[in-house]
Amino acid sequence: MTRTTPPRPVSVEAVFPDLAAHRGRTTRLHPRPGRPGMHESHVGGPMFWPGDEPWPMCHEPHQPETEGYAPDEIRSARAAGAWPQSRPWPGSVPPGQEGPVPFVGLAQLFRRDVPGLAAGPDDADLVQLFRCPFTHGPYQERRYHLRWRQAAETEHTGRFLAIPPEVPLLRWEHELPEPCVLHPEEVDTYPWAEDDTLPAPLIARIDAWEDAQEAEHGDDAPSYQGDLSIPPGWRVGGFPSWASTGPMHIACESCASPMRLLLTAGGEETDAGSQSWLPLEDRDLTRRKTHPTPAARSVAEPTRLRFGRDRDLHVFTCPADPGHAPRWVLS
Structure with a gap:
């Protein structure tokens, strides 16, 4: 069965046209x-x-x-x-x-x-x-x-x-x-908005927009970090999420080149802050219940792995020479 990410709750490039220049692609693995x-x-x-x-x-x-x-x-x-x-x-x-x-x-x-x-x-x-x-x-x-x-x-x-x-x-x-088959799916992704990951004026506009959304819609308001930029779970390429550490500059220890994100391994495929990324095919399995069913757990925690205290493991490699040692970052 394929896995299909729903359309984003807001067209992020319609709200922030400048983000088109920063758009990337990531492959969600959907284990x-x-x-x-x-x-x-x-x-x-x-x-x-x-x-x-x-x-x-x-x-x-x-x-x-x-x-x-x-x-x-x-x-x-x-x-x-x-x-x-x-x-x-x-x-x-x-x-x-x-x-x-x-x-x-x-x-x-x-x-x-x-x-x-x-x-x-x-x-x-x-x-x-x-x-x-x-x-x-x-x-x-x-x-x-x-x-x-x-x-x-x-x-x-x-x-x-x-x-x-x-x-x-x-x-x-x-x-x-847990042995898992994969259902790769490419989606658009945008950088984490903090520090110097995007131009400062653009980050300020994103922050102001999020504040306005929260004031109007409360807890159901869409957020850039949670709903519009980076999907949760296992994925290849795209941008790293920095929820726990804040943005970090990752350089190759052999040649000092900026490293690229090879893959991200996540302990959870979905959580309270990322429900909008839940694939369409899995929605009926994960309706909120007092006690999660085995089917729901197979969607939320399919691999049964954890990284740090429920963080993401980012694996970086050197684009100048892939033979250089990779770097591992928990965030």
């Missing part, structure tokens, strides 16, 4: 629980990974844990609509101290499936995203890993990894992604 294959773009599905290639491992020290959830028990509990049982951490050695920890595969995207996906090093057309399942240091930092591939070249390897390595316990249930 929904399913059974994707290794040859498909997905979140949480089997990775297109050669059988003779080592799985990515995190070699850094990790924060000690006292309890966790077994991956297979998480899967069984989700299938039954229940919550998994936590277990004491086995042994006395903190996770990662006894050896490297396998990364968790979060997503893979083929350029053939996802309009606007930037090319990787040597024109690579497949990107795979991983996260270490544990935290690092006193600030509970996360480690991510990006792997680029030539899809056709990888296909020639012939033998692929069937079952990737897993840690025996995950600290949180939301460390394990």
Whole structure:
């Protein structure tokens, strides 16, 4: 099934013609629980990974844990609509101290499936995203890993990894992604309006318009940030949202070039401030109820992943040289 973003509640370029010069495109991925294959773009599905290639491992020290959830028990509990049982951490050695920890595969995207996906090093057309399942240091930092591939070249390897390595316990249930198929859809997008993301006079006009809308319509007033600029959830390209941190200048640590947004991973596809972005096909499933149904949760939190305290994970790459190290920003 396709996913269709409704028309915006207000024609933003009719209200602010200057924004036409700043218009961009983003591809909403619309992940929904399913059974994707290794040859498909997905979140949480089997990775297109050669059988003779080592799985990515995190070699850094990790924060000690006292309890966790077994991956297979998480899967069984989700299938039954229940919550998994936590277990004491086995042994006395903190996770990662006894050896490297396998990364968790979060997503893979083929350029053939996802309009606007930037090319990787040597024109690579497949990107795979991983996260270490544990935290690092006193600030509970996360480690991510990006792997680029030539899809056709990888296909020639012939033998692929069937079952990737897993840690025996995950600290949180939301460390394990729910396998999701994607429904890519391109939409127009506009920069976050704060600091120097747009010309100062234009931002001032947007702020004044939002104040006037709120005075006239109250809580139901459309807002630029919530309804007109950047959609929520998983998306490729376009502009980053800066709701938690405020705008940041992201430069390549190798060459100082301004970096571009490769993709955004979000824990929620919709929330109270972004209802207008809910796809038409999902509206009947998410009518407000006292207790959300499993169908409604599959729309609001399809991947079951979280990033920080319900933030977005922005992955930036260097347009001057995609082989330079990516940067990860939670906002």
